[in-house]
Amino acid sequence: MLRAPRPRPSFSNAQVSAYYFTPCSDEYAEPVPEYYRCRYGTVRKQTRRNGFSNLMQHVRREHPSFEAEMRAATTAESGSLIHYARRTSVNWFGWLEWVVKANLPLVFCENPLARRYTSLEPISVETLRVLMESVAQLVGLDIAEELPDRFGLMLDGWSHASVHYVAVFVCYAVDGVAKYALLSMAPIIQEPNDDLSARTHREYLAGVLEMFGKALSDCVYLVGDNCSVSKRLATIMQVPLVGCASHRLNLAVRHHLEQYEEDSAIVQALMVKLRTLKQSAKLRLKSPLRPVIRQDTRWGSTFAMVHRYHELIKFLDADDDDIMELLPSPACNRRLKTLYAELKDIESVSKALQANDIPLLDVRVWFDGLIAAHPNFADYIGKYRSADLLL
Numbered sequence: 001m002l003r004a005p006r007p008r009p010s011f012s013n014a015q016v017s018a019y020y021f022t023p024c025s026d027e028y029a030e031p032v033p034e035y036y037r038c039r040y041g042t043v044r045k046q047t048r049r050n051g052f053s054n055l056m057q058h059v060r061r062e063h064p065s066f067e068a069e070m071r072a073a074t075t076a077e078s079g080s081l082i083h084y085a086r087r088t089s090v091n092w093f094g095w096l097e098w099v100v101k102a103n104l105p106l107v108f109c110e111n112p113l114a115r116r117y118t119s120l121e122p123i124s125v126e127t128l129r130v131l132m133e134s135v136a137q138l139v140g141l142d143i144a145e146e147l148p149d150r151f152g153l154m155l156d157g158w159s160h161a162s163v164h165y166v167a168v169f170v171c172y173a174v175d176g177v178a179k180y181a182l183l184s185m186a187p188i189i190q191e192p193n194d195d196l197s198a199r200t201h202r203e204y205l206a207g208v209l210e211m212f213g214k215a216l217s218d219c220v221y222l223v224g225d226n227c228s229v230s231k232r233l234a235t236i237m238q239v240p241l242v243g244c245a246s247h248r249l250n251l252a253v254r255h256h257l258e259q260y261e262e263d264s265a266i267v268q269a270l271m272v273k274l275r276t277l278k279q280s281a282k283l284r285l286k287s288p289l290r291p292v293i294r295q296d297t298r299w300g301s302t303f304a305m306v307h308r309y310h311e312l313i314k315f316l317d318a319d320d321d322d323i324m325e326l327l328p329s330p331a332c333n334r335r336l337k338t339l340y341a342e343l344k345d346i347e348s349v350s351k352a353l354q355a356n357d358i359p360l361l362d363v364r365v366w367f368d369g370l371i372a373a374h375p376n377f378a379d380y381i382g383k384y385r386s387a388d389l390l391l
Contacts, residue, residue, distance in 0.1 A: 011067065011070055013051065013052040013055075013056050014052060015070075016052075016055075016056065016059055016066060016070070017036075017052045017055045017056065017059075019039075019066075019070055020038055020039055020040075020055070020059055020063065020066070021036035021037065021038055021039070021044070021055055022036065022037055022039070023035070023036055023037075024036060024037050024043060034046060034047050034048070036055060038058065038062075040062070040063075042058065042062070044058050091120050091121045091123070092123070092127075092131055094120045095109050095120055095123055095128060095131075096128070096131055096132065096135065098120075099128065100132075106125050106128050106129060107125055109122070109123050109124070109125060109128050110122075110124065110125055140211070140212065143170070143181045143183070143212060144212040144213050144214075146172075146174060146179075147170065147172060147212060147213075147214060148172050148173075148174075149218060150172075150218060150220050151170050151171060151172040151214075151218060151219060151220070152170070152171040152172070152219065152220060152221040152222070152223060152242075153168060153169070153170060153171070153205060153219050153221075153222055153223070154168070154169040154170075154171055154180070154222075154223035154224065155167070155168060155169075155201070155205075155222070155223070155224040155225075155230070156169075156224070156225075157188070157225075163187050163189075164187060164188055164189065164196060165185060165186065165187055165188070166184075166185075166186070166187075166188045166201070166204065167182065167184070167185040168182070168183045168184045168185070168204075168205065168208050169181065169182055169183065170183050170212075171223065178357070183208050183209075183211075183212065184208040188200060188201065188204050196229065197229070197232075198229050198230075198232035198233040198235075198236055199236065201229060201233050202216070202233060202236055202237065205219075216237060219237065219239055220239060221239050221240050221241075221242055222234045222237065222239050222240070222241050222242065223241075223242045223244070224241065224242075224243075224244060225243070225244050225247045226243040226244060226247050226248050226251070230243075242360070245353050245363045245367070245381075246350065246353045246354070248380050248381050249346070249349065249350060249353065249367075249370075249380075249381055250299060251380045252370075252374075252376075252377040252379070252380035252381050253299040253343075253346055254299055255376070255379075255380065256342075256374060256376060256377065257299060257302060260335065260339050263328065263332050263335050263336055263339065264294065264302055264305075264306070264339075266326070266328050266332060267305055267306060267309050267328065267336065268293060268294055268305065269326055270309070270323065270326045270327065270328070271291040271292060271293045271305060271308075271309070272291075272293060273322065273323055273326055274291040274312070274323070275290075275291050275293070278322070279322060279323065282317075282320075283312070283315060286315040287311075287312065287315045289308065289311055289312055289315075291308065291312070292304050292305045292307075292308040293305060299343075300347065300350070302343070303340070303343040303344070303346075303347055306336055306339055306340045306343065307340060309336065310336070310337075310340060313333075342373075342374070345370075345373065346370065349366045349367075349369075349370060352366065353366075364383075367381040367382075
């Protein structure tokens, strides 16, 4: 006579105990050894030498349907298997989340202080790097499986330390919900004969999509800056280009600021003078506000500088010989007030453009309002007649 094998339990004793029980604490929040409290209020004693026997007796007697409850809890309560995952997996996830979300270097996991003041078990840099590569591959497989037959691509490039990087996002919808997944973020120049032309960008995009089982012909539109490379790339791909609204607004504002360049230069010289040790010490006795200088690449810094000037002007001594000749004239002050009012309205539109889920129709309405106030903006944010450029 053959004996039927005992069915393997769905959860181990350690998993069941971890789900139902938590260590007890005294009035000083210090753990009480060998005493555990059930999630339904009962306190049980469990010695280390007996494993989980006492705790499991309580669960089987008081919660006979514990397996069904735990299966439901994976989705109904936490949406994950964190309570039942292996201890090693939980430890790996802890280091990954800590390093990635805190933007820390990989060597942080080997920092003696980090290991001393964390409950996570130590891991090496090599292990962390392998984990990141594995997670990236798994996420890539999920994205490839979810990608529809038609989608859009969004590009953003920047340079750092003489290296030009390009980030590629894919835009698609699942059940009516828009999704934006990062496909690649890497230098575009890989070979000695590569350049920053539109054809190099096209080859780069084709290589990225190939890794996800897609072709460049599956892309139905392109989102990027309103530069010549993006326009040429859209023409080569034979898809419409949705120009970056923020970039177009930035070009319009920079052109608009040219008529205020002389006044802005006066305020800039004053702010530079106020940043010296002597003037900074004088100003510190009157106000906690510090001088702000502008940057050539961002018009928002000009707005911040003019705004700070109007905040500091009441603390400046017109009889101070060091800054007397640098103070703007009354006529210049009137123009600066006008500039500040104009930039304040423009900044409200600029901030609105940074929000999520902004329809192109709303952007068009905002731009038309700015054009009504500043007709010279039409050359940059007006409606394009070309069919190759939307908005």
